[in-house]
Amino acid sequence: MTRFLLRRLLLALPALLGLLVLTFVLLRVVPSDPSTALAGENATPEQIAAIRKAYGFDQPLWRQFVVYVGQVLTGDFGNSIFTEQPVLGDITRRLPATVELVLAALLFATGVGIPLGVLAAVYYNSSFDHAVRIVTVGGLAIAPFWFAIILQLVFAMDLDWLPLRGRIPVGMPPPPTVTGLYLIDSLVAGRFDLLTTAARHMLLPAFTLSLGSLASITRFTRAGMLETLQKDFVAYEKAAGYPERRVIWVYVLRNSLVATTTQIGLLFGALIAGAVAVETIYDWPGIGSYAVQAILTSDYKAILAVTLVVGVIYAAVNIAVDIVHALLDPRVAEQL
Amino acid sequence: MPSRRSLLINSTALAATMVSRISWAHGQTRTHELNWSEGPPNILDPHVIFDGPMVFYMLNTYDTLYRYEGNPPKIVPWLASSYTASPDGLTWTFKLRQGAKFQDGSEIVAEDVVYSFQRLVALNRGPAAVFKPILDSVSVGEDRYTVQFKLKVPYAPFLSTVPIVAIVNPRVIAPNVKNDDWGAAWLSANSAGSGPYRLDPATYRPMEAIDFHRFKEHFAGWGHNANPVELVRNRYILETTTRVSALMRGDIDAIDHYLPVDQLDRIGRTAGLRVTNDETMRVFVITMHNGRAPFDNVHYRRALSYAFNYKGFIDGILKKGAVRNPGPIPQNLWGSPADLKGYEFNLEKAKAELEKARAAGAPVDREIEIHTQNQQAQTTQAAQVFQSDLRKIGIKLKVVPNLWPPLAAATTKPETSPDMWLHWVSAYFVDPENWIGQMYDSAFHGTWKGSAWYKNAEVDGLLREARRELDAERRKGLYEKASRIVVDEAADIWIYNTIQMRGLSKRIQGFAFSPIGGGSEFRLLSLT
Numbered sequence: 001m002t003r004f005l006l007r008r009l010l011l012a013l014p015a016l017l018g019l020l021v022l023t024f025v026l027l028r029v030v031p032s033d034p035s036t037a038l039a040g041e042n043a044t045p046e047q048i049a050a051i052r053k054a055y056g057f058d059q060p061l062w063r064q065f066v067v068y069v070g071q072v073l074t075g076d077f078g079n080s081i082f083t084e085q086p087v088l089g090d091i092t093r094r095l096p097a098t099v100e101l102v103l104a105a106l107l108f109a110t111g112v113g114i115p116l117g118v119l120a121a122v123y124y125n126s127s128f129d130h131a132v133r134i135v136t137v138g139g140l141a142i143a144p145f146w147f148a149i150i151l152q153l154v155f156a157m158d159l160d161w162l163p164l165r166g167r168i169p170v171g172m173p174p175p176p177t178v179t180g181l182y183l184i185d186s187l188v189a190g191r192f193d194l195l196t197t198a199a200r201h202m203l204l205p206a207f208t209l210s211l212g213s214l215a216s217i218t219r220f221t222r223a224g225m226l227e228t229l230q231k232d233f234v235a236y237e238k239a240a241g242y243p244e245r246r247v248i249w250v251y252v253l254r255n256s257l258v259a260t261t262t263q264i265g266l267l268f269g270a271l272i273a274g275a276v277a278v279e280t281i282y283d284w285p286g287i288g289s290y291a292v293q294a295i296l297t298s299d300y301k302a303i304l305a306v307t308l309v310v311g312v313i314y315a316a317v318n319i320a321v322d323i324v325h326a327l328l329d330p331r332v333a334e335q336l
Numbered sequence: 337m338p339s340r341r342s343l344l345i346n347s348t349a350l351a352a353t354m355v356s357r358i359s360w361a362h363g364q365t366r367t368h369e370l371n372w373s374e375g376p377p378n379i380l381d382p383h384v385i386f387d388g389p390m391v392f393y394m395l396n397t398y399d400t401l402y403r404y405e406g407n408p409p410k411i412v413p414w415l416a417s418s419y420t421a422s423p424d425g426l427t428w429t430f431k432l433r434q435g436a437k438f439q440d441g442s443e444i445v446a447e448d449v450v451y452s453f454q455r456l457v458a459l460n461r462g463p464a465a466v467f468k469p470i471l472d473s474v475s476v477g478e479d480r481y482t483v484q485f486k487l488k489v490p491y492a493p494f495l496s497t498v499p500i501v502a503i504v505n506p507r508v509i510a511p512n513v514k515n516d517d518w519g520a521a522w523l524s525a526n527s528a529g530s531g532p533y534r535l536d537p538a539t540y541r542p543m544e545a546i547d548f549h550r551f552k553e554h555f556a557g558w559g560h561n562a563n564p565v566e567l568v569r570n571r572y573i574l575e576t577t578t579r580v581s582a583l584m585r586g587d588i589d590a591i592d593h594y595l596p597v598d599q600l601d602r603i604g605r606t607a608g609l610r611v612t613n614d615e616t617m618r619v620f621v622i623t624m625h626n627g628r629a630p631f632d633n634v635h636y637r638r639a640l641s642y643a644f645n646y647k648g649f650i651d652g653i654l655k656k657g658a659v660r661n662p663g664p665i666p667q668n669l670w671g672s673p674a675d676l677k678g679y680e681f682n683l684e685k686a687k688a689e690l691e692k693a694r695a696a697g698a699p700v701d702r703e704i705e706i707h708t709q710n711q712q713a714q715t716t717q718a719a720q721v722f723q724s725d726l727r728k729i730g731i732k733l734k735v736v737p738n739l740w741p742p743l744a745a746a747t748t749k750p751e752t753s754p755d756m757w758l759h760w761v762s763a764y765f766v767d768p769e770n771w772i773g774q775m776y777d778s779a780f781h782g783t784w785k786g787s788a789w790y791k792n793a794e795v796d797g798l799l800r801e802a803r804r805e806l807d808a809e810r811r812k813g814l815y816e817k818a819s820r821i822v823v824d825e826a827a828d829i830w831i832y833n834t835i836q837m838r839g840l841s842k843r844i845q846g847f848a849f850s851p852i853g854g855g856s857e858f859r860l861l862s863l864t
Contacts, residue, residue: 036741036744037741037745038461039461039462040384040386040387040461040462040463042386042462042463042465042764042783042785043462043783044468044783045748045782047460047461047462047465047468048748082378082379083378083379083542083543084521085524085525085542090542093541149577152577152581153581157584157585160585164578164581164582164587165573165578165582165587169587170371170569170588171371280574281577281578282578283574285541285544289574292574293543296711296739297378297740297741298739298741298742298745
C-alpha cells in the first residue's frame with residue numbers, strides 16, 4: 001500500500017506541473033498585460049513601462065514561469081495583481097467555505113442518490129424507475145445558475161423561508177475559527193443558534209450544487225446494481241433464503257459501489273470547480289466566487305493559485321478513491 | 337437506541353423547524369447601522385489607484401484640500417480654507433484650516449500635505465499621471481498652515497485635480513514602510529486618513545467586506561446631521577440579481593448604480609424602496625480607431641455616426657435612463673457647446689457618407705470589430721443594436737466579448753487597439769480636460785482614454801492652449817471650438833450622458849447626489 005501511495009503521489013506531480021504550465025501559458029498569451037492593471041486606470045505608457053520592469057513582466061515568459069514555480073515551491077503564491085494582498089491568505093480564508101459547501105452537497109447527493117439508484121434498479125422499468133430517470137436527466141440538464149436564481153426567488157423572496165445569500169447574515173460574527181467550517185465550528189463553540197443559522201444559509205446553495213451529482217450518483221448506482229443483480233451469487237443467496245432486504249442493501253449494494261465510489265471521488269473535484277456559478281449567485285465567499293473575480297480582473301496570480309489548489313484537491317481525492325476501492329474490493333488491494 | 341422511525345420523525349421535525357422560521361430577522365432596522373453594497377476599491381491606498389470605487393472610499397475615509405459637492409458639482413474648500421494662483425499660473429498657494437485632525441488625533445499641517453503629494457508622485461501609479469508631468473515642487477509655505485505648489489508649466493485645471501489627492505497621515509504610515517515602499521503594502525489594506533468614517537481593518541476582506549465607524553472628531557463637525565450613522569457595513573455582492581434581491585429583502589439598505597433596467601423595475605415596484613434619478617457626468621462612447629483603415633477616413637466615421645440609433649437605444653433599451661450627449665464633454669458641463677447637434681440616426685445619410693468613403697478608396701467592405709465589456713450588459717446591447725443597423729447599410733460588424741483589463745492593456749498600442757470598443761468616461765475630475773483634453777490631445781496616445789488615436793494639429797493646439805489658459809471664459813471658448821472640430825470629424829461616437837439610478841431603502845434620509853462619488857457620502861446620511 002505504501003509503494004502504491006508513493007507511486008500515485010509521484011504520478012500526480014507531473015500532472016500538477018503540466019496544469020501549471022498550461023494555465024500560465026494560456027493566461028499570459030492573451031493580450032492582457034498585468035502591468036496595465038497594476039499601474040491603475042489613468043496610467044500613462046511611461047508609468048506602465050516602469051511597472052512592467054519593476055515586476056519583471058519584461059522578462060521572457062519562460063523566465064517568469066521559472067521564477068513563479070520557484071515561489072510556489074516555497075509556498076508563496078505571490079500577491080494578487082488586483083488587490084495586492086497575498087493570494088495564499090485569500091485562498092486559505094476562502095477555501096473552508098467551498099469545502100463546507102461541497103461536502104454538504106456531496107453528502108446530500110450521496111445520501112439521496114444511492115438509495116434512489118438502488119430502488120430504481122430493484123423496481124427496474126417500473127413507473128418509479130421512469131420517474132427517477134426523468135428527475136435525474138433533468139438534474140443533469142438544468143443549468144445551476146438558472147436553478148439557483150429560481151430557488152432564490154421562490155424560497156427566499158416569495159415564501160421567505162430561507163436566507164438569500166452568504167454564509168451568515170450581514171453583521172453577525174462567525175463562530176471562532178477551528179476548522180473554518182461554520183457548522184463544525186458552531187458545534188465546537190456550543191453555539192446551536194449559529195449552527196441553525198449557518199445550516200439555513202447552506203440549504204439552497206448545497207441543494208443547487210448537489211443536483212448534478214445527485215443525478216450522476218443515482219444513475220451510476222442503478223447501473224451497478226442492475227449488473228450485480230444478474231450475478232450468480234445473488235441467485236444463490238436468494239435461494240439460500242437470505243432476507244431479500246439484506247441481499248439487496250448489503251451484498252448487492254456493496255458489490256455495486258465500486259463505480260459509484262469512483263464517481264463520488266471525481267464529483268468532489270468537479271464540485272469544487274463547479275462551485276463557481278453557485279457561489280457567485282448565492283454570494284458564497286469561497287474560492288469559486290474568488291475565481292470569478294480573478295478572471296474578471298485578469299488577476300493571473302489568483303487564477304493560477306486557484307487552479308493549482310483545485311488540481312491538488314482533485315489529485316488527492318483520486319488517490320483517496322483508489323484507497324477506498326481497495327477497501328471495498330480486496331482484489332484491488334491484491335493487485336497493488 | 338432510537339428506532340429508525342423516530343429518527344426519521346425527529347430529522348423531519350428539525351428540517352421543518354429550519355425552514356418554517358418565517359420571521360427571520362433579515363430586515364435590519366437599527367437606526368445607527370447601515371448596510372451598504374457598493375463595489376469597493378481593489379486596493380485601499382488612495383495614491384495607488386483612482387477610479388469610481390476609490391472616490392467612494394476616499395469620500396468617507398480621507399479628506400482633500402478641496403472637494404466637489406452638489407450637482408452640478410461645485411469645488412469647495414475642504415481641508416484648505418482658500419487658495420491663490422500667481423498670474424503666470426505657475427505658483428499655487430493653499431491655506432490650511434487650523435485644528436483639523438487625522439483619525440489618530442494628530443493635527444493636519446502643511447508637512448502632511450507635502451508628504452501626501454510627494455508620496456503620490458513617488459509611487460507613480462494611476463493618480464500620479466495628472467501631476468507627474470506638471471508638478472515641479474511642493475513645499476511648506478510661510479507657516480505650518482501654508483502649502484505652496486510650483487508647476488513646471490501653467491496648468492489651468494490644477495484646482496480641479498486637487499480633489500484627486502487624499503491627504504494621508506505620515507505618522508501612521510512611517511512605522512509601516514518596508515523596502516522604501518512609502519508604506520504602500522500596508523496602506524493597501526489599512527487607512528491613514530482624517531475622513532468622517534474610519535476603516536475597521538479587522539473587517540476588511542478585499543472586494544468583499546469593509547466596515548466603517550464614525551469619526552466623531554471630523555473637522556467638518558456633525559452639526560448638519562442630527563442622527564448620523566455610527567457603523568456602515570459595505571458588503572459587495574458580485575451577482576446583480578442577488579444584490580437587488582438582497583436590497584428588496586432588507587438585508588442591505590442601498591446598492592450601487594450600475595444596474596440594468598429590468599433590475600431597476602424590480603426595485604421600483606418594491607414597497608419601502610426608491611430609485612434615485614440624477615444626471616451624472618459619465619459619457620458612454622464607442623471609441624473608433626482613427627489610425628486604422630477604414631476608420632482613418634472621415635466619411636466612414638461619419639457613416640458609422642449616422643448609423644447608431646441613439647433615440648432607440650436610450651428610449652427603448654434604457655427606458656430613457658440617459659440623456660443624449662452629442663459630443664465628448666458631458667452636455668451639462670461648461671465647454672460643451674450649447675448648440676452642438678452631433679449626429680442623429682439617419683441611414684440615408686450614412687449610406688451617402690459610406691459611398692464618399694468608398695470613392696476615396698477606403699476599404700469599406702472589410703468586416704470590422706467592436707469589443708464589449710462582458711460585465712456591462714449595456715455594452716453588449718449597444719453593440720447588437722449597432723450591428724443590426726450597420727447590416728442595413730452593408731457593413732459587417734463582429735461583436736467581440738471582452739473584459740476591462742485586457743481592453744485597457746490592448747488600447748496602449750495602436751496595433752493591438754480594437755477597431756471599436758464601448759466604454760464610459762467618468763468624472764475623475766470636473767473639467768473638460770478630463771474628457772476632451774485627455775481623449776483627443778495626441779499627447780495622450782497610449783492611454784485608454786486616448787485610444788481613438790485621433791490626431792489633429794489644430795485640436796492639439798486648442799487643447800494645449802486651454803490647459804495653459806487661466807481665463808475661464810477663454811478656456812470655455814477653446815474647448816467649445818475643439819468640441820466642434822472633433823464632432824465634425826466624427827472622431828468617436830458619443831452616445832449618452834448617464835443618469836444615475838441607485839436603489840435605496842426609504843429608511844435612508846439625507847442622500848445627496850454629486851457626480852463625484854455618486855452620493856455615497858455616509859456623513860450626510862441618517863436612518864429612520
